[in-house]
Amino acid sequence: MLTTTLSFENLHNHGELFANMLRARRELFIEQNKWDLPEALGMEYDQYxxxxxxxVVVHDELGQVLAGNRLTPTTAKCGIYSYMIRDAQNGLLDTIPSNLLYDEAPVSDMIWESSRLFVSQAVPLAQRRPIYFKLVLELTKAARSLGATSCLTLLNANWPLWAKRVGVDMTAMGPVMEIDGIKNQVVSMNFAANLH
Structure with missing residues (x-):
């Protein structure tokens, strides 16, 4: 099991890995979860x-994607969009409630957003925990290398059950809310204690 952090600067070094990750996202988010998201060439993508x-991608030696996650700086700007949680709060996304945070969404070089976290449906249940652990470990490493002390993420509200298992300090940043029949909550993953 390998982990790779992809960027537009290094995509060319990793063959089909980026496309495979977008294909895996489509399989889970569009085919399995039935989310109405943009897609092209068998890949899911969005404005972020x-x-x-x-x-961040967990994969095997052949490039089969087992899990993935996207990191976006909270300082990002692309047309009217910034990052998913902030855009939802500002009413730009009709699929996520605008009251998802207790306070105003942060904009800081030291805070990134973690989104589109997934584990492939092809991964057996017994193998999911070590894959989540690898994903969170690489996510932490990638975020710290980018200068982040924390990441905001919208997660299933059962996050307290697995936060300690994967070794991440997490804090609720908004109320529990139902999205597509699933209870979700914005949390902050704190990496400051791990910065050396």
Whole structure:
């Protein structure tokens, strides 16, 4: 099991890995979850998949994607968009409630957003925990290398059950809310204690 952090600067070094990650996202988010998201060439994408973002991918030696995640700086700007949580709060996304945060969405070089976190449906249940652990470990490493002390993320509201298991300090940043029949909550993953 390998982990790779992709950027527009290094995509060419990793063959089909980026495309495979977008294909895996489509399989889960569009085919399985039935989310109404943009797609092309068998890949899911959105307005946050820009050169400002990074993508953390857990994969095998052949490039089969097991899990993934996107990191976007909270300072990002692309037309009217910034990052998903802030744009939802500002009423730009009709699929996520605008009251998802207790306070105003932050804009800081030291805070990134983690979004589109997934584990492939092809991964057996017994193998998911080590894959989540690898994903979070690489996410932490990538975020710290970018200067982030924390990441905001919208997660299933059961996050307290697995936060300690994967070794991440997490804090609720907004109320529990139902989206597509699933209880979700914005949390902050704190990496400051790990910065050396």
């Amino acid at each position: 998949d820009t050169p400002a973002s990074r993508w």
